[in-house]
């Protein structure tokens with residue numbers, strides 16, 4: 304069901320750009336029928352100036368809108384003031400609330416649901432503290448109960464999430480043990496992460512590889528809509544002959560409140576602990592927006608990522624050469640030598656795959672063992688976990704050359720020693 308909404312945005316100085324908040328409002332299911340913007344210092348009580356608030360209220364009434372979507376984070380007091388100024392029944396949602404609404408609507412897995420619930424509870428807590436008339440005893444008592452309910456629910460949700468987070472660390476190490484390198488595809492929302500996942504993934508279904516895990520059967524849907532992806536999706540891929548599991552992650556966004564980022568620790572931890580991170584940036588974004596987005600990615604990734612970050616300048620099919628040079632320069636402050644790609648059309652993908660593959664931990668090894676049944680089972684074990692280059696069978700010996708993750712290579716050496 305679409306609900307009509309008016310956008311409102313206040314900026315201190317720069318021009319008031321509303322494309323992104325419009326995208327967020329639409330992703331949250333609103334039909335945007337009008338907007339007001341204002342360039343002025345923040346009013347502590349109402350965010351906007353008094354005249355602007357009146358103008359906003361009139362526009363809401365004229366367009367019979369049911370909601371106001373504000374591209375600023377409102378304090379509880381500002382929120383209440385805007386609700387009071389607008390016609391009865393108008394919902395006022397700030398940027399933070401809109402992002403929460405989108406996440407709540409789309410969260411599909413238990414983990415994503417818990418994460419959104421946690422972020423929502425943490426958003427509500429200071430608002431409940433603020434609301435009501437404290438000198439009315441009954442209200443104060445009710446408020447006290449609600450606050451306690453919310454606080455204890457926050458504790459329960461955190462504990463449930465901690466248990467799930469442990470599963471993730473275990474899952475990563477199981478995947479490493481099976482010879483897979485882990486590659487995360489990260490970046491700003493709508494940059495083309497899911498499109499890239501489809502490009503890099505093998506046709507092979509992953510279910511056969513790892514049926515026990517819930518991130519494998521979800522499809523990574525591609526849509527020109529912000530936050531299309533709200534849970535990690537993993538596919539098997541072969542990068543320059545290397546076995547990898549590629550994980551598509553939830554997009555980042557400017558001004559995302561810290562607790563919301565925290566609450567998506569599940570998706571961020573896939574990025575933080577991957578062997579390599581492909582950072583997808585949209586080269587077709589206007590240069591100012593491009594810089595802001597790169598900065599947002601830098602803040603989230605810097606100092607947190609174990610693996611190497613490989614930047615990919617995506618959507619080169621719709622960016623001209625001059626624009627690309629500018630984007631490359633803007634990126635160079637943080638990440639140099641991006642691979643230019645079009646995830647949509649497929650250009651640059653092989654180059655990206657080999658750049659990523661070169662960053663994955665790998666050791667080449669040659670083993671020779673006596674020709675016996677156990678040698679055959681060692682060879683098939685290696686086929687399952689490494690990329691095997693050659694196998695030479697002689698009457699009394701078998702030689703195999705392969706490249707694999709260091710821990711797999713040392714296990715293989717141990718097995719070979721047992722056969723000799």
Ligand SMILES: Nc1nc2c(ncn2[C@@H]2O[C@H](COP(=O)(O)OP(=O)(O)OP(=O)(O)O)[C@@H](O)[C@H]2O)c(=O)[nH]1
Nearest residue numbers: 492493494495496497498526530531532554646647
């Ligand atoms: N022209 C062009 N469009 C692209 C390219 N890659 C992706 N797109 C489009 O960009 C939009 C977003 O693509 P997605 O792959 O869903 O982006 P995402 O980063 O996964 O987005 P979220 O999951 O919402 O964060 C879609 O309309 C894609 O078709 C590209 O290389 N060129």
Ligand SMILES: [Mg+2]
Nearest residue numbers: 496497531532
């Ligand atoms: Mg996506």
